[in-house]
Structure formats: C-alpha cells, structure tokens
C-alpha cells in the first residue's frame with residue numbers, strides 16, 4: 329500500500345466510512361508500517377469525543393452495562409463505538425461470543441461499531457492497539473467510544489485507564505471483595521459502579537467500598553460511587569448523568585486534552601522503551617534467553633546489561 333492509499337483511508341475514517349475504519353483498525357493491530365503515519369495524521373488532542381473504559385472482575389456485568397449505555401447514547405442520537413478487549417483471547421476482529429450475545433441488539437445498528445481485540449500473545453501490543461483504536465474511532469466521530477476489558481489484572485487496568493474516564497464495575501458476592509481493593513484497585517476508577525443492585529449483598533458491598541475510599545485522604549479525589557442494575561436498567565440514568573457531570577466538571581476541554589495526551593505519550597514511551605531495550609539486548613546477545621546464559625556463565629550481570637541500556641550507544645560501566 330502506498331501513501332496515496334493511506335491518505336484515502338484517512339479521509340474515509342474522517343468521513344466515518346465503516347470499511348475504512350475497519351481497515352485502519354486492522355493495520356493498527358497488525359503493526360502495519362504505515363500505521364504510525366496514519367495515527368500521526370488522525371491524532372487530534374482536542375477531539376470532541378469521549379472515551380470510556382469499563383473494567384471489573386469477570387461476570388460483573390460489564391457487557392450488559394455497556395449494552396445499556398449504548399442504548400442510552402443511541403437514543404440521544406450519538407454514534408457509539410465499542411472495543412471489547414480480552415487479553416486471554418487469541419482472537420480479534422469479530423466480536424467474541426459472549427459479547428456478541430450481550431450486545432446483539434446493537435449488532436445491526438449502523439450507528440454502533442463493535443470490535444473485539446485479543447492479545448495474540450503480546451500484551452504490550454494489545455495496550456498499544458487499543459490506545460490507537462480509541463483514537464481511530466474517535467476520529468470517525470464515534471462519541472463516546474467504550475472500551476471493555478475483562479478482569480482487573482495490571483494489563484486490563486492499564487488498557488481501561490487509557491480512556492478519558494474509567495468505570496470500575498463491582499458486584500455483591502465477590503467474597504471478600506475488599507481484598508482486591510486493598511491492592512490499590514480503588515484508585516483505578518474515576519467512577520465506581522456497584523452493579524447488580526437488584527441482588528442481595530449490595531448494601532454490604534457499598535459499605536465496604538465506602539470504607540476503602542476513606543483511605544484516600546484527599547476527599548476531592550474520592551471517585552463517585554453509583555449503584556445500578558444493568559439487568560433491570562435501574563440506576564443507569566444516574567450513571568450516565570454522573571458521566572456527563574464528570575465531563576463538564578473537568579476544567580474544560582483543555583484539561584482533558586492534556587490528560588489524554590500525557591497518557592498516550594506515557595504509553596508510547598513505555599512501549600518504545602521496551603522495544604528499544606529488547607532490540608539492544610537482541611543485538612548484543614541474540615535473545616533474552618541467551619543473555620541469561622551469558623549471565624550464568626559469569627560473563628556479565630543483569631545490572632551491567634541495565635547499565636549498557638541506559639548508556640546506549642555509549643559504553644556501559646566496566647566496559
């Protein structure tokens with residue numbers, strides 16, 4: 329593909345042409361040579377669209393909630409994008425089975441674009457592709473773009489946190505749900521959604537969450553907590569109202585543009601840092617495994633390799 333064709337695709341994305349959007353997403357996912365050029369052209373830090381990350385433990389009702397949110401914004405006449413990310417799945421492109429089921433009612437709506445992304449065994453890559461996919465869909469005027477990640481591991485949280493606003497979905501009966509929160513999970517969400525409010529145990533969950541939030545000493549940094557039932561729809565309006573409030577509460581667009589740009593740049597620095605360091609190790613030793621063998625033979629240490637990386641291409645300590 330040449331630059332001319334890339335320009336056509338970029339124009340297509342800006343016009344909201346669905347096949348073009350799908351094509352560009354595939355290029356991003358597959359690490360096509362022209363992907364960075366396209367992203368460079370499409371990136372607009374002050375874009376109007378909002379991206380919303382939805383994360384939480386398996387089965388918390390994230391997809392059901394996503395489906396509710398889609399309905400809400402469709403009624404308001406907005407085009408909605410959805411990216412479903414499952415790091416444990418090698419599949420991508422088509423919707424994952426469960427998500428397809430849960431969001432079926434929207435599958436034939438031309439105003440809704442749903443895309444699944446799997447890891448293909450490369451977690452860092454997945455965060456990068458999701459980050460870029462959010463920008464592509466926003467450039468195609470999907471607003472909001474929702475990104476659902478399965479699970480609350482570091483990778484999933486990193487991915488959901490790439491969005492402008494992150495919802496952490498919790499449910500009654502997580503056992504000692506506060507366990508996970510102790511691991512700092514309360515700091516993930518800009519908003520905490522207590523889903524399955526139609527179930528027993530919702531009061532206990534709320535008390536536990538509130539107690540953990542009290543550990544955040546700066547009250548203004550405590551995320552709002554909203555009860556809802558994605559199944560019955562109860563409380564979903566409160567959630568969408570809170571989301572609207574969140575957006576207007578940020579000191580205008582400028583703050584959001586700065587926060588987003590900083591997240592994206594940090595993510596690219598992490599990704600490229602890993603890539604560059606990996607390439608240097610590969611150049612010197614052949615592979616990480618061979619570097620390990622070299623260390624075991626007493627030829628070097630992990631620290632000297634580290635020093636080599638920080639001084640590359642200059643000389644490292646002791647060389």
Ligand SMILES: Nc1nc2c(ncn2[C@@H]2O[C@H](COP(=O)(O)OP(=O)(O)OP(=O)(O)O)[C@@H](O)[C@H]2O)c(=O)[nH]1
Pocket residue numbers: 385386387388389390391392393426430478479523524525526527556557558559560
């Ligand atoms: N009672 C009740 N059940 C719900 C509610 N929301 C979702 N469920 C049910 O919980 C189950 C899991 O819902 P999903 O929406 O697939 O949950 P998820 O978090 O997307 O699950 P994964 O993507 O597999 O992590 C389904 O059987 C839903 O019908 C709710 O508010 N109340």
Ligand SMILES: [Mg+2]
Pocket residue numbers: 390391392426427476478
């Ligand atoms: Mg799901």
